[in-house]
Each structure stands twice: as C-alpha cells, then as structure tokens.
Amino acid sequence: MAVDEQLKIEMGKQGVIVTSLQELYNWGRRNSVWPMQFGLACCAIEMIATTMARYDMARFGAEVFRPSPRQADMMIISGTVTKKMAPQVVRLYNQMGEPKYVIAMGACAISGGPFKQGYNVLKGIDRYIPVDVHIPGCPPRPEALLQAFITLQKKIDGQVLTGEGRPRHLDAEAQSIFPVPEQGEHDLEPTSNKGLWTVPTIIR
Amino acid sequence: MSATMESALKARMARQEGWNRPPHVEPEGEGELLELSMGPHHPSTHGVFRMDVSLDGERVIRLKPVFGYLHRNHEKIAEGTSYLASMPYTDRLDYFCSLTNNWAYALAVEKLAGQEVPERAEYLRVILAELTRIQNHASTIGFLLQEMGASGTPLMYAFREREKIMDLFESLTGSRLMCNYMRFGGCRVDASAAWLDQAHKVVATIPEFIDEFERFLRSNEILMARTQGMGVIKPELAVNAGLSGPMLRCTGVGYDIRKVDSYGIYDRFQFRVPVGDHGDIYDRYMVRMLEMRESVSILNQALKDIPGGPVMDPKAKIRNFRPKPGEAYGRIEAPKGELGFYLISDGGPNPYRYRVRPPSLINLTILEDMCLGHNVADVVLIFGSVDIVLGEVDR
Numbered sequence: 170m171a172v173d174e175q176l177k178i179e180m181g182k183q184g185v186i187v188t189s190l191q192e193l194y195n196w197g198r199r200n201s202v203w204p205m206q207f208g209l210a211c212c213a214i215e216m217i218a219t220t221m222a223r224y225d226m227a228r229f230g231a232e233v234f235r236p237s238p239r240q241a242d243m244m245i246i247s248g249t250v251t252k253k254m255a256p257q258v259v260r261l262y263n264q265m266g267e268p269k270y271v272i273a274m275g276a277c278a279i280s281g282g283p284f285k286q287g288y289n290v291l292k293g294i295d296r297y298i299p300v301d302v303h304i305p306g307c308p309p310r311p312e313a314l315l316q317a318f319i320t321l322q323k324k325i326d327g328q329v330l331t332g333e334g335r336p337r338h339l340d341a342e343a344q345s346i347f348p349v350p351e352q353g354e355h356d357l358e359p360t361s362n363k364g365l366w367t368v369p370t371i372i373r
Numbered sequence: 374m375s376a377t378m379e380s381a382l383k384a385r386m387a388r389q390e391g392w393n394r395p396p397h398v399e400p401e402g403e404g405e406l407l408e409l410s411m412g413p414h415h416p417s418t419h420g421v422f423r424m425d426v427s428l429d430g431e432r433v434i435r436l437k438p439v440f441g442y443l444h445r446n447h448e449k450i451a452e453g454t455s456y457l458a459s460m461p462y463t464d465r466l467d468y469f470c471s472l473t474n475n476w477a478y479a480l481a482v483e484k485l486a487g488q489e490v491p492e493r494a495e496y497l498r499v500i501l502a503e504l505t506r507i508q509n510h511a512s513t514i515g516f517l518l519q520e521m522g523a524s525g526t527p528l529m530y531a532f533r534e535r536e537k538i539m540d541l542f543e544s545l546t547g548s549r550l551m552c553n554y555m556r557f558g559g560c561r562v563d564a565s566a567a568w569l570d571q572a573h574k575v576v577a578t579i580p581e582f583i584d585e586f587e588r589f590l591r592s593n594e595i596l597m598a599r600t601q602g603m604g605v606i607k608p609e610l611a612v613n614a615g616l617s618g619p620m621l622r623c624t625g626v627g628y629d630i631r632k633v634d635s636y637g638i639y640d641r642f643q644f645r646v647p648v649g650d651h652g653d654i655y656d657r658y659m660v661r662m663l664e665m666r667e668s669v670s671i672l673n674q675a676l677k678d679i680p681g682g683p684v685m686d687p688k689a690k691i692r693n694f695r696p697k698p699g700e701a702y703g704r705i706e707a708p709k710g711e712l713g714f715y716l717i718s719d720g721g722p723n724p725y726r727y728r729v730r731p732p733s734l735i736n737l738t739i740l741e742d743m744c745l746g747h748n749v750a751d752v753v754l755i756f757g758s759v760d761i762v763l764g765e766v767d768r
Binding site for chain 2: 236
C-alpha cells in the first residue's frame with residue numbers, strides 16, 4: 170500500500186519519516202546491489218572503467234565487486250559467451266543466492282553480436298538464464314552501463330512484496346536454478362532452456 | 374652405449390639446456406596432490422582462462438593451461454569476409470590496444486597489395502600506437518598491483534591516465550575502445566590541429582604520472598618481496614620459446630621490432646629499448662615503466678615533426694579491393710610483443726588464409742616453466758606479469 174505523498178512531506182517537516190515496509194525494503198536493496206567480478210571479453214574493460222574514478226559506479230551503491238557468486242546480487246555478462254563458457258556462466262548464475270539480477274552487456278551477450286556467425290559463439294545468453302536489462306553497443310560506453318544499472322534500480326524499486334507480481338525470491342514456487350547445458354554432438358544441449366526463450370516469429 | 378654416442382648425447386643435452394622444459398619439481402614427503410582448477414571464472418585470470426594446477430601444500434607441482442573459453446572464430450570469419458571488413462574484427466583481438474592491431478593488419482595488407490602510406494598517416498599511426506602502448510602498460514601495472522593485494526588504488530591511478538588517452542582516441546576515431554581507424558594506405562580521418570594540441574597537452578602530463586607511480590612503487594617493500602626473483606625466465610628459453618615484447622626484453626635480450634624492422638617511420642625517432650637483467654616479475658614491471666618513458670619521448674618527437682598533407686593514399690582502392698595472388702607477413706611491436714598477420718591472397722576479394730601471430734598466446738606458452746615450484750599465490754602474480762588479453766589468446 171502506497172503512503173500518501175502529502176502525509177510524507179508533512180511528517181518529514183516534523184522530523185518523522187513515514188514509509189511503507191515495501192518502500193524501505195526496496196530502497197535498501199536498490200542501493201546495495203553487489204555485482205559479481207566476472208569479465209568475459211572486451212566489454213569487461215568498459216565495466217572496469219565504469220567502476221573507476223571517472224564514471225564511479227560506487228555512486229549508485231554498486232562498488233563492491235565480489236569474486237564469489239555466493240556474495241553477489243548482480244551478474245554483468247560482459248562480453249561474448251562461447252559455447253565452452255556458457256555452461257560455466259549458467260552454473261555461476263545458479264550459485265548466486267536469490268534475489269539475483271542479470272545485465273547482458275553488449276551485442277555479444279545479447280545475440281552473439283559481430284561473432285554471431287561463428288560456430289562457437291552462443292547467440293544470446295537469454296537462452297539459458299533470465300536477463301533483466303539488455304544494453305546494446307559494441308562495447309557499450311560506461312554511461313550505458315550506468316544507465317542499465319539505473320534501469321535495474323527502477324525495476325527493483327517497483328517490486329511489490331506480496332501478491333501476483335512479487336519477485337522471484339519471495340515466491341517459493343518460482344524457478345531460480347536453471348539447467349546447465351552440456352556439450353552435445355553439434356551444439357549445446359538443450360539449445361535453450363524451456364520457458365525462457367522461444368524462436369522469434371518473423372513477421373513479414 | 375658407446376663413448377661417441379654418449380658424448381653426442383651429452384652435447385645434445387647441452388644444446389637443449391636452454392629449453393629447461395619442463396623443470397622437474399618433486400613433491401616433498403608423501404601424500405596426495407591437490408588438484409585445483411583455477412578459472413575460468415577467477416578474479417585474477419584476466420578473463421576466461423583456466424589453469425589446472427597440482428599442488429603439494431602451497432607449492433605448484435604441475436600446471437596445465439586450458440585455453441579456448443573465448444574462441445570466437447576470428448580467423449575463420451576473416452577468411453569469409455572482404456579484407457576491409459576484417460578491420461573491425463582486429464579491434465576485438467587485443468581489446469586494450471585496438472589501434473596497434475589495426476596497424477599490424479593494415480601493414481600486412483599494404484605489403485600484400487604493395488600500397489604506399491602518406492607521410493602524415495605514418496606519423497598519426499606512430500602517435501596512436503605509442504599512446505596505446507602507454508595506456509596498456511599503465512593498466513597492466515595497475516592490474517599486477519591489484520593482484521598483489523593493492524585492491525583498486527593503483528588501478529585507479531592507471532585508469533585516470535587511461536581515460537585521458539581514451540578521450541583522445543574517442544575524439545579522433547569516434548570510439549573509446551574499438552577504434553577501427555586505420556585503412557589500407559592510410560588512416561580513416563585526419564587529425565585536426567585542435568586534436569594535435571590536445572594530444573600535446575595529454576602527453577605533457579604523462580611523465581608526471583609515471584614519476585608519481587614510480588615514487589609510490591619503486592621502493593615499496595611488498596612489491597619488492599613479491600616480485601624479485603619470482604617467475605624467472607632464462608634468456609635462452611625466452612628466445613627458444615619465441616617470446617617477444619617486454620617478456621623477452623626483461624631477460625636481457627634487446628629485441629624490439631621497432632628497431633629491427635623499423636616499420637613505418639620508426640627509424641626517424643630517437644629512442645632506447647629498455648632491457649631487464651634477471652627476467653623476473655620486477656624486471657618485467659620495470660621494463661614496462663621505462664618503455665612508457667620512451668614512448669613519451671617518441672610522442673614528443675612525432676607531435677613536433679608531424680607534416681601536413683593527405684592521410685590517405687589517393688590511389689588506394691577502397692571498393693572492389695582485390696590484391697594480386699601472393700602472401701605477406703606484416704608484424705609490428707604491439708605493447709604485448711610481436712603481433713603479426715600472415716595473409717595469403719588468391720586474387721579474390723577475401724583472403725585465402727588469414728593467420729594471426731598473437732603475442733599473448735606465445736608469451737603464455739612458458740607459463741608452466743615460470744610457475745613450477747612457486748606458491749599458488751605467486752602463480753597469480755606470474756600470470757599477471759605476462760600481460761595477456763584473452764581475446765588475443767583464444768581469438
């Protein structure tokens with residue numbers, strides 16, 4: 170239930186903060202998203218540049234890059250995911266504790282990008298794990314990564330804690346671990362995880 | 374065994390002494406070895422690289438590198454597209470130094486097609502390559518120190534300088550990282566006077582940065598303790614294994630393709646080639662430090678002498694570019710070592726064979742020789758001092 174804005178302002182003048190549990194919860198989580206220290210390819214350099222002094226991702230509460238997936242909330246898929254690497258990426262995602270978010274950074278992570286025609290390149294990580302924000306670009310600029318992060322923060326801000334649209338980590342029945350693909354005879358098997366990705370219909 | 378055979382064998386062993394491969398390290402005492410897989414997700418592997426390590430306590434007894442986590446079919450894609458269309462792909466080889474990759478590829482194609490490069494373009498290439506070298510070495514040292522435990526701070530200093538150079542790249546080429554700037558027979562766009570002015574200003578601040586960096590690091594006790602005498606390469610091994618760049622020069626072999634080939638216009642500049650003495654991590658660090666200073670001196674000369682004129686050979690053919698059948702190997706001194714492109718043309722619009730000689734991969738081949746007998750924490754440092762980029766290792 171949303172708190173009346175006018176009441177908030179009036180009480181704020183008196184030095185009293187009025188808020189709902191949901192707002193407080195989302196506020197806290199939005200400002201302390203810890204990304205995983207996980208670089209794949211070229212975009213990782215821009216990801217590092219984003220955390221450095223000029224772009225300074227710490228302003229948004231995301232400066233603590235954790236090497237271990239157990240301590241991380243967000244995974245930035247920064248670069249080309251090859252078919253050799255895809256199982257490890259899914260495994261790392263599974264090892265992260267809920268709530269967890271994924272940013273697919275750059276053309277390669279979204280769709281294979283310039284290397285799509287290659288036999289060894291996965292055509293988008295969203296075939297295996299759910300992606301929250303996609304950023305186009307090859308590589309995206311640090312500002313673009315910040316924009317993606319702010320988008321993710323807005324998404325966290327809009328979460329309702331109960332009812333139908335509640336996030337995955339508050340829903341006991343929601344799936345949070347996804348099958349790890351294996352190297353098959355010709356391709357990864359399965360070629361995509363069920364319910365995540367369907368072959369797009371081409372509208373002519 | 375007869376005496377002659379024995380002496381022949383001894384002579385052969387003596388010749389092979391320099392190879393020293395693999396150094397034999399025995400576990401102490403009894404018990405099982407610990408098999409450890411470092412990577413492909415490991416904070417110190419500079420991307421996706423795996424080392425299968427056998428440990429006796431903390432000591433490394435065996436180390437097997439596992440490649441291929443970033444294999445992106447670079448060569449195969451290049452054989453299927455036109456010569457020019459591979460240029461953006463070369464950016465993504467060694468994504469720290471896209472401009473030197475561009476240059477190496479342009480040089481190979483220019484050799485293949487027998488093209489000339491205008492004077493101004495040659496100067497611009499030198500300026501951009503040396504700026505690339507500075508930012509690469511600065512970041513490498515930053516990463517090396519980060520792996521030593523100085524979390525973040527040295528890298529912040531390095532990236533502060535790097536951003537200045539990135540700004541220059543962006544204002545000239547339109548992109549921070551993937552510049553895609555050089556063309557066969559010149560460069561894509563001309564640099565304005567304002568850009569050259571700005572480059573002057575940025576270059577003038579770099580010596581200050583190097584001084585500052587050195588003041589912090591040169592006598593740092595942790596740096597000394599962890600790098601001196603660690604990961605030693607013998608010069609014989611370095612030559613035999615085909616190492617190049619700072620990895621070769623740290624052993625005392627003064628081999629720099631800028632001097633040996635003097636490709637482009639490098640014979641016009643006064644610069645020294647810093648060489649190490651011991652071949653350990655400290656020497657590699659120091660060689661990179663000194664190389665940055667030499668790059669500054671080259672930059673100052675180039676920015677002073679840069680002539681006017683076109684940046685693109687007017688006779689250069691952009692569309693329908695088909696070199697005559699033949700083969701060419703173009704190589705340059707990239708920041709990481711000898712970067713070469715080998716091309717075979719059959720007269721068609723795309724190369725028949727396209728091969729990259731990546732310095733990162735070849736410098737990495739002696740990883741086991743350097744690491745055996747050291748602690749596993751030092752493996753991280755030794756690996757970091759090789760200065761690799763996985764895009765170039767796996768291609």
